[in-house]
Amino acid sequence: MRFIDLSSPVDASSFEPDPVGHEVLTPREGAAHMSAEMREHFGVEFDPNELPDGEFLSLDRMTLTTHTGTHVDAPSHYGSRASYGTGIPRHIDEMPLDWFFRPAVVLDLTGHDTGAVGADELNKEFDRIGHRPEPLDIVLLHTGAPRRAGTREYFTDFVGLDGPAVHLLLDLGVRVIGTDAFSLDAPFGDILARYRRTNDRSVLWPAHFVGRDREYCQIERLANLDALPSPYGFRVACFPVKITEGGAGWARAVAMVDD
Numbered sequence: 224m225r226f227i228d229l230s231s232p233v234d235a236s237s238f239e240p241d242p243v244g245h246e247v248l249t250p251r252e253g254a255a256h257m258s259a260e261m262r263e264h265f266g267v268e269f270d271p272n273e274l275p276d277g278e279f280l281s282l283d284r285m286t287l288t289t290h291t292g293t294h295v296d297a298p299s300h301y302g303s304r305a306s307y308g309t310g311i312p313r314h315i316d317e318m319p320l321d322w323f324f325r326p327a328v329v330l331d332l333t334g335h336d337t338g339a340v341g342a343d344e345l346n347k348e349f350d351r352i353g354h355r356p357e358p359l360d361i362v363l364l365h366t367g368a369p370r371r372a373g374t375r376e377y378f379t380d381f382v383g384l385d386g387p388a389v390h391l392l393l394d395l396g397v398r399v400i401g402t403d404a405f406s407l408d409a410p411f412g413d414i415l416a417r418y419r420r421t422n423d424r425s426v427l428w429p430a431h432f433v434g435r436d437r438e439y440c441q442i443e444r445l446a447n448l449d450a451l452p453s454p455y456g457f458r459v460a461c462f463p464v465k466i467t468e469g470g471a472g473w474a475r476a477v478a479m480v481d482d
């Protein structure tokens with residue numbers, strides 16, 4: 224079996240609309256920090272120079288949103304109310320683990336310009352690959368967006384799905400839809416232009432807002448989807464980090480390919 228990393232990094236050095244803060248306490252600074260904490264909280268004296276190499280352990284402190292790097296959106300991200308179940312959408316820590324380790328299908332949307340892809344185009348792609356997703360399969364959208372990773376355009380120029388396209392996947396029983404773009408919806412500029420033209424509220428973030436009526440999760444900001452050897456016949460694991468009452472959780476998304 225072969226692992227293919229489908230994750231994009233959490234990288235404080237790269238441009239983000241919500242900047243990532245990343246402070247590192249080096250192992251040497253960690254020694255002084257530990258010694259000070261022992262004195263303050265436990266009344267214990269410890270000379271950091273007694274440690275081998277005078278070093279203790281490093282420590283990373285981060286400030287970031289849960290939508291940084293590859294992550295899974297929970298139903299509670301899409302709105303505070305749901306029209307299904309109890310009416311209260313589930314948070315990321317409440318989602319069933321078996322949604323996140325499943326056979327997967329990757330669809331090639333690289334031929335599309337910035338904007339939203341519809342159900343017809345997904346059906347065409349199912350015909351081209353000769354396969355339709357089974358219930359609970361994870362569907363991955365290969366849009367080619369990571370070629371703009373690290374630039375402002377990564378956040379403004381990409382391909383998403385429209386509402387009917389999301390409904391089509393949910394009708395097939397899919398509960399996790401992944402994309403290598405910043406969002407499963409079209410870019411905000413594209414959405415707003417359509418809204419100004421039509422004055423129709425249903426064009427506002429339709430892919431996300433479908434989740435107010437039907438329970439599903441998205442994986443956003445995947446990477447490396449062009450490394451998958453075939454459109455189906457592999458599995459994906461993308462367990463989200465367990466953040467209590469979180470609207471999303473970071474994930475290390477990995478494809479498993481049987482040779």
Ligand SMILES: [Zn+2]
Pocket residue numbers: 290294295296443471
């Ligand atoms: Zn997100």
